[in-house]
Amino acid sequence: MSSHHIVRDDQEPALIIANGAACNPELLGQLLEWSPIVVVLDSAIERVIALGIKVDVLLGDFDRDFDANYYKEIQYPIEIVHTPDQNKTDLEKAFDYLIERNIPAVNVVWATGRRADHTITNLTNIVRYRDLLKIVILDDHSKVFLLPPKFEKWYPKNTPISLIPIGHVSGIHSENLFYPLQGDSLTIGYRTGSSNHVAEDGIVRIEHENGDLLLMECMD
Structure with a gap:
């Protein structure tokens, strides 16, 4: 140390x-x-x-x-x-x-x-x-941070990613996630975006219109 x-x-x-x-x-x-x-x-x-x-x-x-x-x-x-x-x-x-x-x-x-x-x-x-x-x-x-309305970052294939809403988040769109989001809403306690992962080596894009959305880069 x-x-x-x-x-x-x-x-x-x-x-x-x-x-x-x-x-x-x-x-x-x-x-x-x-x-x-x-x-x-x-x-x-x-x-x-x-x-x-x-x-x-x-x-x-x-x-x-x-x-x-x-x-x-x-x-x-x-x-x-x-x-x-x-x-x-x-x-x-x-x-x-x-x-x-x-x-x-x-x-x-x-x-x-x-x-x-x-x-x-x-x-x-x-x-x-x-x-x-x-x-x-x-x-x-894990590495956890709050997403801006528009986010993009390069990830290797199969990187585990979870999207956790704080309250209710609406208008979520994603690119290059295995389970895509297309105008979806997430609500804590009802539906979250946990245990997703990157589909292919490359840029992941995530946008949301309203609410506070945490991204967790997970390491199993």
Whole structure:
């Protein structure tokens, strides 16, 4: 595990480390290497320190015994941001912090697994940041992000892709998916676009007219 990231360019995605299930050290190392700023939620700090990771920002409500001087000493220099607002999760507060710093994009790890309520909340809450921050949530099995109205990307044949609506999404059209969508609607709890896959090597195009649609690139 690299002890510190090397890139200092705010055009690169920042990295948030939450407190869900840990990802593969190789994935974490790759993200650390290219992140201009590493933000750790307070509940995960001891796990992160144990991996030898240099932290830029420690953020949270610190609703437990907390010694700021201890972390300032072992992680110098570090910014400690107290965010006591109980109406938002620590992950949302981290998003707000990055927006205030004018950082345009962020990768998030350790945001899934462990507690199902945290996983669902973390995945669905990214829709409120649609126009403010480009968010990608990654773990060992998936890469999740919110789709713009028109999306295209090259994928190899048979790449598993799931389309998950947050609420109701209408007017969905796709090209180069094995199960095509042609003006379809998806509604969470009733019909989703899970377990689709890429038909042939090449560009996948997905458009939707209304609603919030998550794309999950899955790795079995």
